[in-house]
Amino acid sequence: MSSALIKRKRPKTAKAAVVGWRRILTRFWPEVRQEKFLLMLAWVGLLGEILAQLLEPWPLKLIFDHIIVPDATTLPLPIPFLNDLPELALLTVLTVAIVLATALKAGASYMSLVSLSIASSRIIAQIRAKLYGHLQRLSLSFHSKARNGDLITRIINDIDRLREVTITAAVPLVVNTLTLVSMVGVMFWMNAQLAFIGLLVFPLSILAATKLTKQIHQVARQQRQREGAMAATAxxxxxxxxVVQALSLEGMLETMFATDNTKSLEDVARTQQLSAGLQRTVEILVAVATAVVLWRGVQLVTTGGATPGDLLVFMTYLKTSFKPTKKLAKYMAAIAKATASGERIIDILDTVPEIRDVRGAVAAPRFAGQVSFRNVAFGYEPGTSILRGLSFEAQPGQRIALVGPSGGGKSTLVSLLLRLYDPIEGNILIDGHDLRQYQVESLRRQVSIVLQDSVLFAVRGINVRRDKGIFGATYQ
Known part of the structure; x- marks a missing residue:
């Protein structure tokens, strides 16, 4: 197993975390591109939701400025025909507008969420199928060093985390960030002084979020590694x-599992502690910004520099603008875990099988059955050899028995014939041609083998065509 699967250097900055997500998107872009229609529909919904949030406080502003506390200096309504309506009719129109804005927001949010859910489920299904297929084709040298539980965790849990976080964290973060930018623009358009005051604490909140998010990402990746170790042990x-019961290993394995379990729970608690700390910090900063804006805004209203409706819109926007920052810890904790999961998946997909078709390999013809080993040497680990200078020939129809002590290389020899491994030196030929000249799958289809351990797969209706050795199965 490559070292990347064992330990990867953790991102130490927000920029490094962004690079991690860019790597994930680049790696899975072919799958993402296939769902471009649903993703475009989701983006339309996102834009509609942002527009609705911008419009939401404006009917209430008009009610304050033109009905509750009308002022002679108040500008006419932005829609001309509304100026001619009686007060009761105007109130009815504006209250209906509040409902319509909320309905637009709900409808757009629903369209975005459903479209993205379907698209992400399809994308994740393709990624999982690709990962499973790739794992089956990785060489035995990889699987002999990998831990099965960790691989299963990557196929099941890490894949699910990518889908879940896309819907519950990534999309809300994008929506809130775009809403923030839009609202800040409107706030500066309405009153640059109040907007500037309200955003004074924003750099402080970003600084706190960046610092704590880095720690959250580090703890999250460590937790994913511990979960993989727990799954592997189990x-x-x-x-x-x-074997466990025969050798009375229960106590030792329970201790190993309990140690990883305890540390994993500590990592979860640490992540929640960091997230809670960031949320409380941002809440205090938002309260300070709100108090200062309210203090200055009331002065502007009393001196005629702004209307009560303007102050109401400002306070609503200010509260909404800091919403993504308040939830940044929650979102980034989930995104950090998803980043770690995505990197663990890519680590496997980027692992190149040691046994694969060489360039120019052809499908194997029907074999006559002549087998030749010529000066074959092989060892499972560098510097150690199980077979050295092995040479022999087996003619078609000839029966040969390999006799020797356990670990002498009998099973290894058969594994070499199947190209489960390649020899370090020498050549193995069938009908006078090196095994590496043939495509691996076409070679193995023509070699029958009875393994020492019997394995029953959870399938039914297995049909075997003996002439081609093709297996077909259906799940119950």
Whole structure:
């Protein structure tokens, strides 16, 4: 197993975290591109939701300025025909507008969420299928060093985390960020002085969020590694339960599992602690900004520099503008975990099988059955050799028995014939041609083998065509 699967250097800055997401999007862009219609529909919904949030406080502003506390200096209504309506009719129109703005927001949000949910589910299904297929084709040298439980965690949990976070964290973060930018623009258009005052604490909140988010990402990646180790320990113990019980290993394995379990829970608690700390910090900063804007805004209203409706819109926008910052810890904690999960998936997909078709490999013809080993040397680990200078020939129809002590290389020899491994030196030929000249799948289809351990797969209706060795199965 490559070292990247064991330990990856953690991002130490927000920029590094962004690079991690860019790497994930680039790697899975072909799958994302196939769902471009649903993703475009989701973006339309996002824009509609942002527009609705911008419009939401304006009917209330007009009610304050033109009905509750009308002022002779108040500008005419932006829609001409509204100026001619009686007060009761105007109130009815504006209250209906509040409902319509909320309905627009709800409808756009629904369209965005549903479209994105369907698209993300399809994308994740393709990624999971690709990961599963790639794992099956990785060489035995990889699987002999990998831990099965960790691989299963990557296929199931890490994939699900990507889909879940896309809907519950990434999209809300994008919506709130775009809403923030839009509202800040409107605030400066309405009153630059109040907008500037309200945004004075924004750099402080970003600084606090950046610092704590880096720590959250580090803890999240560490937690994912511990969860993989726990899954691997449990899987290995269950698969070898006969050996565990025979050698009384229960206590030792329970201790190993409990240690990883405790540390994983500590990581979860640490993540929640960091998230809660950031949220409380931002809440205090928002309260300070709100108080200062209200203090100055009331002065402007009393001196005629702004209307009560203007102050109402400002306070609403200010509260909404800081919403993404208040929830940044929650979002970034989830996104950090998803980033770690995505990197773990890519680590496997980027692992190149040691045994693969060479350039120019052809489908193997029907074999006559002549097998030749010529000066073959092989070892599972560098510097150690199980086979050295092995040479022999087996003619078609000839029966040969390999006899030797356990670990002498009998099973290894058969594994080399199947190209489960490649020899370090020498050549293996069938009908006078090197095995590496043939496509791996076409070679293995023509070699029958009875393994030492029997494996029953959870499938039914298995049909075997003996002439081509093709298996077909249906799940119950």
């Amino acid at each position: 899987s290995e113990a269950i698969n070898a339960i006969k």
